Amino acid sequence: MSRIKRVLVVLGSVVTVLALAVGGLFLWLWTGTDVSTVGKEPFENKLAIPPLAESRLDKDGTRVFDLRMQAGEKEFEDGRKTATWGFNGAYLGPTLRAERGEKVRVRIANGLDEASTVHWHGMHLPAKMDGGPHQMIAAGGSWSPHWTIDQPAATLWYHPHPHGATEKHVQRGLAGMFIVDDDARQPDLPNRYGVDDLPVIVQDVKFDGADFDHGKGFMQNAGFLGDRTMVNGTLSPYQEVADERVRLRLLNASTARTYSFGFSDDRAFAVVGTDGGLLERPARLDRIQLSPGERAEVVVRMRPGERTVLRSFPQDNYAGAWQQRFNGGDDAFDVLQLRAADRLRPSPEVPGELARLELPKESDAVRGRHFDLKRSGINGREMAMNRVDETVVRGTTETWTVRNANGMPHNFHVHDVQFRVLEVNGEVPPPELRGPKDTVFLPHGTTMKLALRFDGPADPDTPYMYHCHLLYHEDEGMMGQFVVVEKGGRAGDVAGGAEGSHTAHDH
Template identity: 40%
Template sequence: MFMTRRSFLMGSLLSGGAVLAANATGRLYSLPQLNELYIPELIDARSRHQSIALEVQEGSRHFFPGRESITLGYNGSYLGPTLRVHQGDDSEVTITNTLGEDTTVHWHGLLVSGNLDGGPHQTIPAGATWRPVLPIRQRACTLWYHSHAHGRTARQVYAGLAGMLIVSDDHEKSLGLPSDYGVDDIPLILQDKQFEQGTLVLPQGMMTTMHGRRGDTLLVNGTVNPVAKVPPRLVRLRMVNGANARFFDLAFSDARIFHWIASEGGLLEKPVALRSLRLVPGERAEILVDFSNGRPATLTTGPDSSLSMMRMMTPMSGASETTVIEFIPQGTGSSSLQVPQRLHAPEPRIPSTALRRRRFELTMGMEMGMGMGNMRRDETRMSRASFGINDRAFSMDRVDERVNLGDSEIWEVTGTMMAHPFHVHGVHFQVISRNGSAPQTRDKGMKDTVLVREPVELLVHFNQPSQGAPFMYHCHILEHEDNGMMGQFTVT
């Protein structure tokens, strides 16, 4: 009997047996073991009377059959549930730390005061509980939460301490966007990990510190070689780059067009038709993909474009295209879901309202003395911090910048040696120029994380007070952050 690629893939997935297929010549070749995409549990704050409980715990996970890996997670062995909160609500989250070490939970992209932000100053000691009440006063968007423990962020996030956070509002609901969680509204946490004989390992060494932890295997929601069943209609994908350091250059293998509808700060003014999309660590994007033709579709990523030097040091750097996830349309479609023509009122961009300009350079002093080329020894540059911002490594006891509540400022940010994802806590900003020219397409919308190497100007709006705890700004390559490429500011 003739078997379509769709039925073959799903049959292989469900049987769990060896996967073989015939190519055009009739010869058999191997396909990687496919695994059904894991969809994290959805916890809606309203269904829990505005009280959510998270337990930070140790666990184990079989990423590959018969191979156990030691991991960390929230309410489970790896990653955490998807949390949904609603504009206008006050949601309490009770976080109990059952680890044998300190941790924190940072609400990445949530606009709350500094004492609720979950940065390094909101430490949850081993055995302790933190109960922040989060006022949700921003529009619908896709956020995430993760560990931000000082000096431990990279290791704890790599081991599994991350999850998705969704803010909903009435305006978004009125647009008729796909909203059936796990069916046509699908969370995708993208990561890469290193495995040895099927067991998760923690890369170490100088190159790991320089470039961040990178792996030889892609995971989506903790699933290796994932395949997702989707309805044959318009589907929303909520994507988080939850990797420690890897950049994802995403496209479909059949070059199909999709529509980008939301950046970190929420809905764009109108959909943007794209064939490819880059996500750097910490960034999120929502896209609409039309699966109504019923054909399987493969989301792929190109080689990691963040590696500007010694690209051979990462196991996946030579791959021209790598599969991220396979989508298999099944069931019946619906013509009622359409890509809206408009999504949100345009955001005002008025740089003249900025009251101050600040400049930040993400610096890597290790660039000297590494034995590469004939670089002249420069004693001034040799004295720089190995990782820092404006030549200063992070200090918990030093406030680097002081900002007035309600002000807007222009922050000019530049990266050195390589491109860096720059994240600012407690704010949303707009990109107003890149390298002296107009912003790029991917700079659209309200953001909290942006790629910098050439000078990038940001119009930053400070609407959240510190309330006794500073906010962070830092490189979101987590190993850079842990090693000093971070600063802090107060808003009063």
């Protein structure tokens, strides 16, 4: 009996030590996982404003842009160069700008040593011009997509979309803004680019010597999460402003991180636009949550001589404490400091009426579809390049019900269309989701009902994508394909990979 007691005591001691060790390890991981740069940024670097891309008009009136994907290096911090990719430069790309009704052509050269694509995120355009994984541009190759701008004024963007490698290509710096103007329907808002109308491309980064660190931390199932943010490729940025009101075109260009934007003094701001254009009327908020790929246009009022910081605040709607802690919900960042001059030019009040929404209504829908979001695939299917998942009829409206019960954050992006959010968990959507949207955040336990109209050209052989825009999830297979057909039509033959896609010369 005494021997058994000794064995039990030893076993109990071992179990206790192991429990304490596991508990200590968990406590260390828990307390060391959240990130905060609040109060730590010196804001010593003037914000870089991406240049407006040069263009020319062809004889037929087409506006032509030139983009070149290239490798380079950049000193984000003095004395330390980092290997990068960019468009027409070392990092990020110029802002393309065109008017509604214009014909545009973008001549793209791939100067990288591997194939990539350029996707026009939020743009309404033919499937062959979309720049998804079926429009690969070979290393050393070129591609010249062309289309007519046929949508309201909006803040859109462009980025690579190679199947299985999108996260890596975007992280290295391939991204830029595309602004659509519509002078016929432009309300009186700040509109001088780089002066009182600022592009704010937000990314989170982590550095590892002369390269970006793209590693994923323990339990980070959302994807890569950096420990710092930068705006327009500028670390610790400040912007001097000389106007009473400033328009910020917020773009979450991170690959996995969701932000809750507000200001350090909790001042309210006017949300005037969402992904695909202006709201009907401004929404006055002090926080707006943007997941990867989402955009928002906000107008903030400044007072002479003051300073305020655009901040990302902790969020509590991920999926409980575990997901919130390990996937960025508890993190906080000081993103951009605004410095008002001692004397400011007067700015008009934000109009009470902004735009007439060009969005479908639920009553127009001819059918509904359901999409269940899981990391293993959408509706239980991992992405396959040669499989058409959904076939829609040109000119029709549908309702898509999207559900996330996967225990982790996801979001949902649909190519080509701007949709109306009809319901969030059976309720009327909040004001910031009542404008044109192409990407929505769905934390665990969320169901959204969307209305989408498919009025572009039919092409049964070339699909558009729908997918989670947490790019790690997209690369793993959280993506599906749909084609648009004429009434009575059927999906055609879809190429099964880069070998069958447009690799170089779509002129």
